[in-house]
Amino acid sequence: MANIESPTAKKLLHAFMQFRKTGWHDKKIAGYNPSEFKVLATIEHGANKHQTEMKVSEISQQLKVTPPTVTQIINTLEKDGLVERTIDPNDRRAVKIKLTPKGLKAAQKAREAFTETFLGLIDYLGEEESEQLADLLSKVHQYFQQLNR
Structure with missing residues (x-):
């Protein structure tokens, strides 16, 4: 195993730190914070599967967060x-929670903006290189999953 003094280890650590500093995962998507986007997208995805309404517990299971977390986000989305x-x-x-017509438009707009970001990266x-990056990121994910076991 390489030690932290190795040039490759330093370069990798620096790359991870720089990537984290970009804050790309915290940025708003079409005006919605990432957690709001995820809830909207989850409900929209359910609606596309002919499940027009979802329970908070179903949303929380899909997003792997607690029901109270989803409830807080739903409260904000409902106010809007x-x-x-x-x-x-x-x-x-x-x-049961469902998107309003305004919510459906918002989810579609946010999904398009999210997709445009990744199309721009491609x-x-x-x-x-995009294929290589996707493969490498999958391997990184697998590595960290194994560490967490």
């Missing part, structure tokens, strides 16, 4: 008129 809540007629304790790197 992007989602609405309804009581599940089969289980009056359960609340244009910048080229197809071949």
Whole structure:
């Protein structure tokens, strides 16, 4: 195993630090913070699968976050008129969430903006290097997953 004094280890560490400093994962997407975008996209994805409404628990499972976290985000999206809540007629304790027409437009706009960012990266790197980057990032993910076990 290489030690931290190795030029390759230093270069890799520097690259990770620089990448983190860009804050790309914290930036708003079409005016929505990343967590709002993820919730909108999850509900939109459910609607595309003919599941027009989703429970908070379903959203939280898909996003791998707690239901209270999703509830806070839903509260904000509801205030903005992007989602609405309804009581599940089969289980009056359960609340279903669905996108409003405004929310559907917002989710589509945000998804397009998100996609444009990655299409721009592909244009910048080229197809071949983009494929290599995707493969390498998958390997990095696998490595860190193994470390966390």
